[in-house]
Amino acid sequence: MKTMQTLMAGVATAAIALPAVAAEKWDMPMAYAATNFHSENGAEFAQCVTDGTGGEIEITTHPGGALFAGADIKRAIQTGQVQIGERLLSGHQNENAIFGFDSIPFLSPSFDDHAKLWDAAKPKIEEVLDEQNLVYLYSVPWPPQGFYFKKEVNATADMEGVKFRSYNNATSRLAELTGMLPVTIEAAELSQAFATGVAEAMISSGATGYDQKVWESLTHFYTVDAWLPRNYVMVNKEVWDGVPDDMKAVIIGCAEEAESRGLQASKDYTQTTLDGLTENGMTVGPASDALMEELRAVGETMTAEWLEAAGDDGKAIVDAYKGN
Ligand code: PCA
Numbered sequence: 001m002k003t004m005q006t007l008m009a010g011v012a013t014a015a016i017a018l019p020a021v022a023a024e025k026w027d028m029p030m031a032y033a034a035t036n037f038h039s040e041n042g043a044e045f046a047q048c049v050t051d052g053t054g055g056e057i058e059i060t061t062h063p064g065g066a067l068f069a070g071a072d073i074k075r076a077i078q079t080g081q082v083q084i085g086e087r088l089l090s091g092h093q094n095e096n097a098i099f100g101f102d103s104i105p106f107l108s109p110s111f112d113d114h115a116k117l118w119d120a121a122k123p124k125i126e127e128v129l130d131e132q133n134l135v136y137l138y139s140v141p142w143p144p145q146g147f148y149f150k151k152e153v154n155a156t157a158d159m160e161g162v163k164f165r166s167y168n169n170a171t172s173r174l175a176e177l178t179g180m181l182p183v184t185i186e187a188a189e190l191s192q193a194f195a196t197g198v199a200e201a202m203i204s205s206g207a208t209g210y211d212q213k214v215w216e217s218l219t220h221f222y223t224v225d226a227w228l229p230r231n232y233v234m235v236n237k238e239v240w241d242g243v244p245d246d247m248k249a250v251i252i253g254c255a256e257e258a259e260s261r262g263l264q265a266s267k268d269y270t271q272t273t274l275d276g277l278t279e280n281g282m283t284v285g286p287a288s289d290a291l292m293e294e295l296r297a298v299g300e301t302m303t304a305e306w307l308e309a310a311g312d313d314g315k316a317i318v319d320a321y322k323g324n
Contacts, residue, residue, distance in 0.1 A: 023055050026083035026239075030063045031070030032187050033211045037265040038140060038231045039063040041258055042086055045138070045233070048254035053247050059084065065188040074234070078133050083239045089125070089139065089230045093169040097309035098128060101317050102141075102229045103170035104306050105299030108321070109225040111267055114141050118230065120320035124313055135240040138255035139232035140262030143205040143270040144225040147287070150200055150218045156294045165190065165199035168229070170302065174203065177298045187212065194218060206273035206284075207266075215280040222287040223274070224295060233258075 028046060032039050039061065046059035062068075068076045073085045074092060093100035101121045102108070108117040118141070126136045153159060156178045164180035166172040167187070175182035180201065185193045187208055193199040194217035201218070209221060233255070243251070278284045287295070307314050 024057050026057060026059045027067060027085075028059050028061045028233075029065075029067040029073050029076065029082055029085040030061055031065045031073060031087060032063060032208075032231075034063040036063070036207065036211050037269050038086065038142075038262065041140065041262040041265060042233065044261065045254050045258040048257065049251050052250035052254060057243070057247060057251070065186055069188070070186050074132075074134070077234055077236050080236050080238065082236075084137075084233065084235045086231055086233045088167065089232050090168040090170065096128060097306060097311075098124060098313055098317075100168065100170050100306055101125075101310070101314065103168055103227050104303050105170075105174065105226045106296060107299075107303060107318070108227065109144060111141065111144075111228065111263075114228040117317075117321045121317045124317060129234060130237070133237045134234040135237050137233040137235055137251070138259040138262075139230045140259060141228040141230050141266055143207050143266055143273070144223070144228055145203050145205060146224050146226070147220075147222040148202050148204065148209055148214060148218045149220045149222075150194075152220060152283075153222070153291065154288045155290050156298075159201070163198065163200045165193060165202035167202075167204070170227075170306075171203055173302060173305070174226075174298065177301060178294075190214065191216065205270070206277055207269050209282075210273035210276045213280070215277060215282050219282060221274070221277050221282055221284045222291070223285065224287050224292065226295070226299070 028042065030039050030042050034040075042063070043061050046061050050058045067082070068085070070087060070091060073087045076082050077085050090100050090103040093103070102114070102117065108114045118139075129136050147153070149162070151158070160179040162180045164175040164182050165185045166175055166182040167184070172182040172184070183199055185199055190202075190208070190212040191214070194214055203226060206221065209218070240248070274284050307318065310317075
């Protein structure tokens, strides 16, 4: 009896301690460093949703791959282990070639070109994600991609045998076609990979090199402007379907703001981080004409390969983009 009373008292206390409306808590894994502009933008988005729903949906971001590594984030959301998260869209190229539309060398090398390419690709990407139990919320491009090395490189002959960090199928293929050895490494592991010699080069933005202080191991950054890959934020579909309409509107509003704020941050961060690389002793500048010529030929091969792999859907995206 005594035990039962104690138990009942415990239940009563627990009930009283609960708030009037139980707030939903969403965890949002993100793969990149907390100080990266995508992560900062995501944190502002999370705060916007928490504030806008009066705390009824409280989003907590987990940057730096702390909750799930980049490669595991999509699956964690699809299977409902977490409600929401951010991932590099082209990281899914191994599941479906269509996700690689934004990593085709020299197809859309500037922010303006990239915006047109994204307009052409967005409906298809949303559809594919929907079929995978995911709702697309917003996305933001990384700054243009260039090459990092620990020596001067003037031709693909200088790349022979270099251990090249890749972040999706396209970057692995690019390594193969230029005689390098691809090794897949998450951005969060980069400083260590370069310090220990597991990788000696990569293609990425000035932003990622800056975030990861790659000047501690590498010396050159060549601004080849190969492409601008996107990060996107997705929600588990069942979770989304359970959100009341007024709160969905709040989340969509916060997502729209995050998309334009993130785009501006990406543009601003482009020059700032290139300056940062220079200030920290790296040689930053365009690649030689000879190297660019070789890279363009590699780009043509990769464009043809992607069109082949992505089939009619891929062709429709490229045609719509070129018609813009
Ligand atoms: N940074 C990410 C992807 C593209 C970029 O600029 C990375 O290197 O993982």
